[in-house]
Amino acid sequence: MNEHVVRLEGAGRSFGASTALTGVDLTIRAGERVAVLGASGAGKSTLLALLNGSLQPSEGSVELFGAATAGLPARTRRGLQRRVGTVSQGLDLIEQVRVLHNVNAGRLAEWGTPRALASLVWPHPDERALGALEAVGLGWAVHERTERLSGGERQRVAIARLLIQRPDLVLADEPVASLDPTRAAEVLGLLGRATDSRGTLVVTLHQPQLARDHCTRAIGLREGRLVFDTPIADLASHLLDELYARA
Amino acid sequence: MTDLVEVARHDRDPTAGPDRAGRPPSSCRVTGRQVALRRGAGALIVLLPLTWALQRALPQGGDIVNRGGVPLIGDLLGKAWSPRLDGEFLEVVVDAAVTTLAFAALGTAGALVIGLLGGLVLSDVAWARRPPWPVRTVRTGLRGALVAIRSIHELVWALLLVSVLGLDPLVAVLAIALPFGAQTAQVFGDTFDALPTRALRALRDAGAPAAPAVAFALLPPAGPLMLSYAFYRFECAVRSTVLLGAVGVGGLGQELVVSLSSRNWDEVWTLVAAVIVLSAVVDAWSGRLRTDMAVASCSEWSAGDAGGAAGTGGRRPGSRWARWSAIAAAPGLVVAWFASGVSLSGLTSERTRMLAGRLLDDLVPPALPRGGAGEVTAAVLDTLAMAVLAMAIAVLITLVVSPWAVAVRRGTGPPGGLAMRSLRWISWLVARIVLLVLRSVPPTVWAVIALLALFPGVLPGALALGVYTGGVLGRLVAESWESVSPAPREALVRTGVPGAVATVAAVVPASAQQLVTFTLYRFEICVRETAVVGIVGAAGLGRLLAENLNFFRFPVVMTLLIASFAVSVASEVASRRLRRAIRA
Numbered sequence: 001m002n003e004h005v006v007r008l009e010g011a012g013r014s015f016g017a018s019t020a021l022t023g024v025d026l027t028i029r030a031g032e033r034v035a036v037l038g039a040s041g042a043g044k045s046t047l048l049a050l051l052n053g054s055l056q057p058s059e060g061s062v063e064l065f066g067a068a069t070a071g072l073p074a075r076t077r078r079g080l081q082r083r084v085g086t087v088s089q090g091l092d093l094i095e096q097v098r099v100l101h102n103v104n105a106g107r108l109a110e111w112g113t114p115r116a117l118a119s120l121v122w123p124h125p126d127e128r129a130l131g132a133l134e135a136v137g138l139g140w141a142v143h144e145r146t147e148r149l150s151g152g153e154r155q156r157v158a159i160a161r162l163l164i165q166r167p168d169l170v171l172a173d174e175p176v177a178s179l180d181p182t183r184a185a186e187v188l189g190l191l192g193r194a195t196d197s198r199g200t201l202v203v204t205l206h207q208p209q210l211a212r213d214h215c216t217r218a219i220g221l222r223e224g225r226l227v228f229d230t231p232i233a234d235l236a237s238h239l240l241d242e243l244y245a246r247a
Numbered sequence: 248m249t250d251l252v253e254v255a256r257h258d259r260d261p262t263a264g265p266d267r268a269g270r271p272p273s274s275c276r277v278t279g280r281q282v283a284l285r286r287g288a289g290a291l292i293v294l295l296p297l298t299w300a301l302q303r304a305l306p307q308g309g310d311i312v313n314r315g316g317v318p319l320i321g322d323l324l325g326k327a328w329s330p331r332l333d334g335e336f337l338e339v340v341v342d343a344a345v346t347t348l349a350f351a352a353l354g355t356a357g358a359l360v361i362g363l364l365g366g367l368v369l370s371d372v373a374w375a376r377r378p379p380w381p382v383r384t385v386r387t388g389l390r391g392a393l394v395a396i397r398s399i400h401e402l403v404w405a406l407l408l409v410s411v412l413g414l415d416p417l418v419a420v421l422a423i424a425l426p427f428g429a430q431t432a433q434v435f436g437d438t439f440d441a442l443p444t445r446a447l448r449a450l451r452d453a454g455a456p457a458a459p460a461v462a463f464a465l466l467p468p469a470g471p472l473m474l475s476y477a478f479y480r481f482e483c484a485v486r487s488t489v490l491l492g493a494v495g496v497g498g499l500g501q502e503l504v505v506s507l508s509s510r511n512w513d514e515v516w517t518l519v520a521a522v523i524v525l526s527a528v529v530d531a532w533s534g535r536l537r538t539d540m541a542v543a544s545c546s547e548w549s550a551g552d553a554g555g556a557a558g559t560g561g562r563r564p565g566s567r568w569a570r571w572s573a574i575a576a577a578p579g580l581v582v583a584w585f586a587s588g589v590s591l592s593g594l595t596s597e598r599t600r601m602l603a604g605r606l607l608d609d610l611v612p613p614a615l616p617r618g619g620a621g622e623v624t625a626a627v628l629d630t631l632a633m634a635v636l637a638m639a640i641a642v643l644i645t646l647v648v649s650p651w652a653v654a655v656r657r658g659t660g661p662p663g664g665l666a667m668r669s670l671r672w673i674s675w676l677v678a679r680i681v682l683l684v685l686r687s688v689p690p691t692v693w694a695v696i697a698l699l700a701l702f703p704g705v706l707p708g709a710l711a712l713g714v715y716t717g718g719v720l721g722r723l724v725a726e727s728w729e730s731v732s733p734a735p736r737e738a739l740v741r742t743g744v745p746g747a748v749a750t751v752a753a754v755v756p757a758s759a760q761q762l763v764t765f766t767l768y769r770f771e772i773c774v775r776e777t778a779v780v781g782i783v784g785a786a787g788l789g790r791l792l793a794e795n796l797n798f799f800r801f802p803v804v805m806t807l808l809i810a811s812f813a814v815s816v817a818s819e820v821a822s823r824r825l826r827r828a829i830r831a
Contacts, residue, residue, distance in 0.1 A: 052741055053741070054737070054741050077743075078743035078744075078745070079743065080743075081741055081742055081743035082742060082743035084741075084742070085742065086738065086741055086742070088734070088738065090734050092734045092735045092737070092738035093735060094735045094752070094753050094756055094757070095735075095757065096756040096757050096759075096760045097756045098277075098282065101752075101756075105739060105744075105752060105753075106742070108739060108742075108744045108748055108749070108752060109739075109742050109743035109744045109745075113745060113747070113748050116744070116748045116752065117748065117751060120751060120752055120755075125279060140276050141276075142279070143277040143278060143279050143281065143282045144276075144277050145277075165742060167742075
């Protein structure tokens with residue numbers, strides 16, 4: 001059964017006079033790993049924001065797990081958002097607290113208010129949290145202060161937070177933009193593990209080779225429009241040339 | 248008085264920061280046990296001094312409230328809506344306001360001259376290579392002298408100067424210029440050292456003599472930062488000048504003290520309003536200048552972050568507001584000179600020379616007060632208790648008021664309708680005004696009011712100082728909270744966490760860290776400011792100092808100055824250690 005994780009129909013988003021994304025038709029099924037390719041400013045980040053419900057479409061419709069994101073009651077929308085894990089470019093870690101807090105931040109929604117608040121005062125490093133940190137190779141850093149870690153280590157904290165959230169859909173915005181090739185492959189491998197066999201990954205990338213190695217499908221954005229949508233095997237170089245060609 | 252900057256800048260230790268690259272992970276492993284121990288230690292560091300200070304402030308079994316004074320507070324409040332507004336008195340008020348501004352401007356100018364010269368001597372950059380040994384000796388001496396000069400509160404400086412110069416306007420100017428100048432030298436020296444040195448070295452290598460090379464290569468890049476600091480200092484100087492009124496050197500402060508002691512409450516309210524308006528205008532002006540030049544906010548100055556901006560210089564050094572402010576400074580100073588009636592003749596008169604000689608003779612050797620060493624120890628403990636309690640009160644005020652005083656971010660916030668938004672805006676305005684009033688009314692006035700209702704001692708002093716410091720701390724913390732990144736909170740909300748929980752989880756840790764840092768900075772300043780409330784009769788070293796100065800017991804005064812110096816250095820060291828420990 002191929003359930004639709006995401007379905008966009010003519011979806012777009014404008015900010016005032018400028019249109020970031022327009023007329024996108026896109027269906028992503030469970031288990032797919034989608035690379036989003038495109039030059040800077042092509043609308044990749046806007047697409048991800050539509051997918052995790054932090055932006056509402058200004059045209060067309062966006063469905064997450066079969067429910068339209070527009071006009072949902074807050075509680076229902078939160079329920080949907082719990083199933084989506086996002087790693088943004090800025091990582092969005094809470095710098096001043098211990099690493100453990102940042103990992104546990106991945107399940108605050110699951111815990112509910114009283115337990116979430118209690119964990120802020122007295123966090124218990126349980127097996128799940130430790131396991132997530134071990135999985136990203138940071139088992140030693142549980143009680144370290146987040147701001148003292150290096151850039152690469154902080155990125156892995158963000159992934160551990162994702163692992164513990166156990167989302168059905170993982171969105172990653174240029175997670176390997178500033179990493180060397182070995183590290184980049186490592187991070188994409190970890191993201192793949194965050195989405196178990198049933199899970200779905202949507203990742204924006206600049207390197208087609210990484211897309212070929214880690215994804216099953218590629219879509220190309222140019223000036224806010226979807227210009228191709230193809231299985232990864234058919235990602236031909238003429239498509240890419242067109243994508244990055246100057247207008 | 249409002250030296251917000253203080254020691255912050257020179258205690259940045261280049262090796263203290265985390266070493267991001269190449270560190271073996273094993274070297275910084277922290278265990279859960281260590282975290283728990285640190286938290287326990289943190290709780291003790293807060294609770295023990297607080298309990299001790301409370302015990303010291305509350306007399307066992309004795310009365311705290313002076314029942315005879317309570318009706319006076321009622322009288323004072325009763326006159327709030329009928330301040331004295333007749334033409335004759337308003338003329339006095341305007342005159343006093345002009346005098347205050349003039350003193351502040353001249354004092355700031357003096358401080359800048361001292362600061363520029365001192366900063367050049369102190370900075371390593373200005374010397375092309377390692378300076379010769381006579382210079383190094385002088386530098387070490389100067390560094391020590393500057394620390395000593397700024398450790399004495401400007402009000403104490405004023406008291407000392409009055410006993411030499413009499414009630415000369417020069418007292419006010421010098422009392423501002425000396426401690427502010429010492430502080431400015433420190434800041435300017437650090438600023439110069441933070442600048443890139445290539446341009447200067449190139450000029451020197453091309454054979455330019457030292458002075459023009461420094462003027463060409465060092466001053467222009469440091470210019471915006473120095474200008475912005477100059478106006479920040481002016482802002483502080485206005486408040487300090489009002490405070491100096493307590494020793495009778497003229498201006499709004501003196502009128503306030505006169506009206507308070509003759510219990511003309513209607514005049515007090517007019518004068519308080521004048522003080523608040525004056526500081527609001529000067530605050531707004533200097534704040535506008537700082538944002539225009541994109542150099543540093545008050546909180547950055549206080550936390551010592553402004554050095555970071557030194558390398559790049561101001562982003563918009565040519566802003567019209569800044570340019571006109573700089574151009575207006577010179578004629579402004581001339582006007583201030585004539586308006587304040589300052590003259591240098593007092594410095595060189597026969598009488599001054601005689602009195603200064605006698606004062607210096609009398610100061611050494613130091614002697615103990617009549618109560619012996621015990622009296623000094625008790626005063627030191629009172630001073631510390633007062634500072635601890637004042638900080639506790641200030642933190643309480645900050646926690647209650649500052650969350651409302653944080654500017655509303657555009658485009659975010661609750662999606663509520665117009666009513667919610669205007670409510671939020673009104674609460675912001677009210678909170679800002681409350682903080683402005685708390686910090687604009689000088690602590691001497693708060694102390695006189697507290698002493699109406701409470702018996703002299705630690706408690707009224709702590710209350711007065713706490714209310715005032717609450718106004719300062721609340722504004723600093725609110726400003727710094729505005730820079731806390733909203734991204735982590737939004738990330739949590741995106742994963743379905745309810746807004747309130749997300750705020751507690753993501754915003755509170757960052758905000759708490761800012762609050763702790765600023766509280767520790769202010770604590771150092773607060774210890775020194777206890778002198779102020781002491782002088783109007785609360786308790787502590789300040790009170791002992793004022794008593795002994797009244798009776799010209801200069802050897803005792805010397806002992807008390809040494810004791811104040813020791814206390815302020817000790818609290819500085821303690822607070823710096825704590826700050827470093829927190830960063831670990």
